[in-house]
Amino acid sequence: xxxxxSHETLTLDDQMRALGxxxxxxxxxxxxxxxxxxxxxxxxxxxxxxxxxxxxxxxxHQDVADxxxxxxxxxxxxxxxxxxxxxxxxxxxxxxxxxxxxPVGRLDADWTRPNGLIIQRVRVPLGVIGIIYESRPxxxxxxxxxxxxxxxxxxxRGGSESARSSAAILACLSEGLESVGLPTAxxxxxxxxxxxxxxxxxxxxxxIDVIIPRGxxxxxxxxxxxxxxxxxxxxxGICHTYxxxxxxxxxxxxxxxxxxxxxxxxxGATETLLIDRAVLATHLKPLLDDLITAGCAIxxxxxxxxxxxxxxxxxxQDWSTEYLAPILSVRVVDGVEAAITHIGYYGxxxxxxxxxxxxxxxxxxxxxxxxxxVMVNASTQFADGGEFGMGAEIGxxxxxxxxxxPVGVAELTSYKYLVRGNGQVRP
Amino acid sequence: xxxxxSHETLTLDDQMRALGxxxxxxxxxxxxxxxxxxxxxxxxxxxxxxxxxxxxxxxxHQDVADxxxxxxxxxxxxxxxxxxxxxxxxxxxxxxxxxxxxPVGRLDADWTRPNGLIIQRVRVPLGVIGIIYESRPxxxxxxxxxxxxxxxxxxxRGGSESARSSAAILACLSEGLESVGLPTAxxxxxxxxxxxxxxxxxxxxxxIDVIIPRGxxxxxxxxxxxxxxxxxxxxxGICHTYxxxxxxxxxxxxxxxxxxxxxxxxxGATETLLIDRAVLATHLKPLLDDLITAGCAIxxxxxxxxxxxxxxxxxxQDWSTEYLAPILSVRVVDGVEAAITHIGYYGxxxxxxxxxxxxxxxxxxxxxxxxxxVMVNASTQFADGGEFGMGAEIGxxxxxxxxxxPVGVAELTSYKYLVRGNGQVRP
Numbered sequence: 118x119x120x121x122x123s124h125e126t127l128t129l130d131d132q133m134r135a136l137g138x139x140x141x142x143x144x145x146x147x148x149x150x151x152x153x154x155x156x157x158x159x160x161x162x163x164x165x166x167x168x169x170x171x172x173x174x175x176x177x178h179q180d181v182a183d184x185x186x187x188x189x190x191x192x193x194x195x196x197x198x199x200x201x202x203x204x205x206x207x208x209x210x211x212x213x214x215x216x217x218x219x220p221v222g223r224l225d226a227d228w229t230r231p232n233g234l235i236i237q238r239v240r241v242p243l244g245v246i247g248i249i250y251e252s253r254p255x256x257x258x259x260x261x262x263x264x265x266x267x268x269x270x271x272x273x274r275g276g277s278e279s280a281r282s283s284a285a286i287l288a289c290l291s292e293g294l295e296s297v298g299l300p301t302a303x304x305x306x307x308x309x310x311x312x313x314x315x316x317x318x319x320x321x322x323x324x325i326d327v328i329i330p331r332g333x334x335x336x337x338x339x340x341x342x343x344x345x346x347x348x349x350x351x352x353x354g355i356c357h358t359y360x361x362x363x364x365x366x367x368x369x370x371x372x373x374x375x376x377x378x379x380x381x382x383x384x385g386a387t388e389t390l391l392i393d394r395a396v397l398a399t400h401l402k403p404l405l406d407d408l409i410t411a412g413c414a415i416x417x418x419x420x421x422x423x424x425x426x427x428x429x430x431x432x433x434q435d436w437s438t439e440y441l442a443p444i445l446s447v448r449v450v451d452g453v454e455a456a457i458t459h460i461g462y463y464g465x466x467x468x469x470x471x472x473x474x475x476x477x478x479x480x481x482x483x484x485x486x487x488x489x490x491v492m493v494n495a496s497t498q499f500a501d502g503g504e505f506g507m508g509a510e511i512g513x514x515x516x517x518x519x520x521x522x523p524v525g526v527a528e529l530t531s532y533k534y535l536v537r538g539n540g541q542v543r544p
Numbered sequence: 545x546x547x548x549x550s551h552e553t554l555t556l557d558d559q560m561r562a563l564g565x566x567x568x569x570x571x572x573x574x575x576x577x578x579x580x581x582x583x584x585x586x587x588x589x590x591x592x593x594x595x596x597x598x599x600x601x602x603x604x605h606q607d608v609a610d611x612x613x614x615x616x617x618x619x620x621x622x623x624x625x626x627x628x629x630x631x632x633x634x635x636x637x638x639x640x641x642x643x644x645x646x647p648v649g650r651l652d653a654d655w656t657r658p659n660g661l662i663i664q665r666v667r668v669p670l671g672v673i674g675i676i677y678e679s680r681p682x683x684x685x686x687x688x689x690x691x692x693x694x695x696x697x698x699x700x701r702g703g704s705e706s707a708r709s710s711a712a713i714l715a716c717l718s719e720g721l722e723s724v725g726l727p728t729a730x731x732x733x734x735x736x737x738x739x740x741x742x743x744x745x746x747x748x749x750x751x752i753d754v755i756i757p758r759g760x761x762x763x764x765x766x767x768x769x770x771x772x773x774x775x776x777x778x779x780x781g782i783c784h785t786y787x788x789x790x791x792x793x794x795x796x797x798x799x800x801x802x803x804x805x806x807x808x809x810x811x812g813a814t815e816t817l818l819i820d821r822a823v824l825a826t827h828l829k830p831l832l833d834d835l836i837t838a839g840c841a842i843x844x845x846x847x848x849x850x851x852x853x854x855x856x857x858x859x860x861q862d863w864s865t866e867y868l869a870p871i872l873s874v875r876v877v878d879g880v881e882a883a884i885t886h887i888g889y890y891g892x893x894x895x896x897x898x899x900x901x902x903x904x905x906x907x908x909x910x911x912x913x914x915x916x917x918v919m920v921n922a923s924t925q926f927a928d929g930g931e932f933g934m935g936a937e938i939g940x941x942x943x944x945x946x947x948x949x950p951v952g953v954a955e956l957t958s959y960k961y962l963v964r965g966n967g968q969v970r971p
Binding site: 145148149228230234236241243244322326327341342345347348349365367368371372375376379479483484487488489490491492493494495496498499501504505506516517518519521522531532533534535536537538539540541542543 | 572575576655657661663668670671749753754768769772774775776792794795798799802803806906910911914915916917918919920921922923925926928931932933943944945946948949958959960961962963964965966967968969970
């Protein structure tokens with residue numbers, strides 16, 4: 118990459134420090150950019166992605182060829198590969214971000230104190246966001262677009278496998294920024310694929326305000342352990358659907374097969390089904406029929422196994438496994454409290470659903486579950502910023518601090534208090 | 545302490561793990577406690593503080609005697625000492641917390657999606673809060689009360705100097721909890737004054753959801769470096785007041801002397817005065833007269849020094865020093881942008897004020913300053929949750945994530961999404 122070549126006499130530390138300074142300076146400009154300017158940059162970047170399609174596909178072709186030569190696994194190669202459709206989706210994604218309301222400058226609240234001080238709480242950008250992700254090149258476009266709209270500068274560190282693809286996408290984003298006179302340093306990537314760059318990034322607490330890791334458990338654990346910078350975590354989605362004693366069978370069948378099988382690789386997919394003993398006799402068989410017909414493997418507790426020969430044994434490990442695959446663990450529970458206890462112990466605080474016609478049971482579940490999203494009679498696959506009407510998201514936060522659930526442009530902002538007086542002094 | 549004695553055969557790790565489990569269990573109970581139950585516990589704790597006055601003073605007397613024997617510094621001994629008035633203030637503080645609105649269960653927003661899903665965002669407690677503080681025993685009552693009201697369990701780790709005083713205060717809080725049938729594990733202190741206990745606490749990410757350090761820079765740096773748990777930082781208040789070219793002299797005099805001298809030991813006290821060159825001739829001398837008369841020492845840049853012989857030289861270090869004392873650094877600046885640049889470089893993102901009658905200058909300052917609180921024509925000493933009308937606070941957050949500015953009961957909560965459907969599946 119050109120940026121690496123131009124810095125070849127500098128140490129990685131120096132390069133990272135320079136990158137951080139440029140990001141900080143760009144953030145100050147971005148914070149004051151108008152909504153129209155940011156939207157125009159997003160639209161120009163989308164146009165550039167479409168115009169540069171051949172270059173993007175060529176860069177990606179090289180990344181994929183390298184990945185194949187290294188015999189990387191098929192799932193990774195699938196995530197890495199972009200085609201015309203995926204490029205179009207990235208461009209459309211940027212246009213959708215342009216269409217979102219600008220969160221910056223929004224008034225959260227205002228009030229006047231008895232002494233006449235007028236206090237306002239207004240949304241401001243976070244500043245500089247560091248995003249560490251793995252092989253999906255589209256994160257470059259999505260994360261770059263969301264940070265730009267929310268007025269933040271961003272430092273991206275994607276996986277080495279997708280380096281050429283990400284650089285080509287970044288060039289389109291830069292073109293969008295340049296077209297409206299915003300600094301290209303608003304969206305930068307780290308100048309090296311060296312793993313040491315991540316370590317340096319996690320200690321740049323002067324330059325970076327928040328780190329968002331997007332990827333597997335080991336990445337997120339490394340980031341949580343090493344980072345001196347606050348982390349917005351996006352952990353596993355070990356999501357549960359609980360079939361209550363008062364569950365309507367038709368709704369149950371529709372919701373469960375969707376929650377598990379619509380897309381098995383998303384974090385909102387149900388991984389464990391809890392079925393109330395009260396409906397075992399009526400609901401279990403049709404549910405398993407639907408799921409198995411749809412291609413799902415079932416791992417059950419001893420009781421479920423004893424009731425259906427198609428079920429294999431679930432181990433203790435299964436209850437805390439995010440399969441991201443057509444596999445479902447199934448357990449019998451006795452009542453709402455038992456379901457809440459199981460979820461509290463094995464879950465990841467992401468999204469859980471109860472299927473019931475009993476309002477009291479539904480309310481007990483909503484109140485008792487300590488997860489970002491709790492649903493009644495709906496598919497856990499609705500756990501998505503877009504489905505919530507919040508627009509594109511950078512992920513679903515499973516932490517409780519700052520943002521919980523879908524993290525969209527509003528969640529990428531902070532606030533400050535503006536206080537207007539007329540000479541007031543404190544007694 | 546009884547708790548230490550009963551655990552003397554357990555390792556510190558084991559004791560801390562047990563403490564964490566009790567806190568987690570108590571948090572689940574607290575999260576469901578009614579507003580009335582929490583308020584009754586707070587009022588009973590306040591009554592207990594008043595009833596136990598002799599015991600509290602005796603415990604504190606021993607702490608103070610030990611501190612004197614160790615020749616600890618006078619400021620620390622002052623912070624450590626409680627008297628009848630300070631106990632009454634603690635009790636009143638708990639009663640004021642009882643009078644605050646309960647943030648738990650509050651509906652932030654609700655909307656219905658085109659597919660009929662009803663989405664609500666409701667406030668929930670954070671869970672278990674770890675508070676690490678130094679010698680002020682009143683933090684035990686304040687922090688315990690704020691966490692209780694916000695439905696959180698809390699693990700307190702106060703300074704060893706105040707161990708007996710804090711234990712006596714904690715006994716009153718426990719009495720309050722017991723009187724309404726809430727678990728005393730809702731407010732616990734670590735069972736050892738061993739510094740290692742802090743290290744263990746900072747790694748208990750299963751048991752503790754957020755760490756709040758209250759104390760000096762070295763404590764906060766240790767916590768930020770070591771903690772695996774998200775930290776709500778309360779850093780220095782290097783607050784600035786900027787006298788703009790269009791500052792009214794009478795307002796300026798009233799505000800500046802209050803901002804610096806009302807109480808010099810609070811984080812909202814102004815530490816640096818920036819004076820616009822345009823008003824040097826008219827405003828500097830009366831301001832310095834007022835400040836010096838009030839007992840303030842002045843450290844100025846070369847120009848300020850040359851204009852007034854009572855001014856000593858400010859070093860580079862002075863511009864980034866939180867004196868917490870009757871000392872003020874004073875610098876000449878040329879215009880609003882220069883003031884913003886100085887504050888961005890040397891400040892701590894806490895609270896800054898501009899004094900001006902020029903609306904455009906005021907708005908430029910409000911927009912350009914990246915601090916938790918930005919004021920126009922008011923004393924920086926208003927940087928306080930109570931003065932903002934938010935009630936008691938645990939401190940002023942200088943971070944941008946989760947909470948910025950005053951951290952009161954509302955800021956000690958998170959939220960979750962409740963989604964009610966009728967069998968919806970995602971297309």
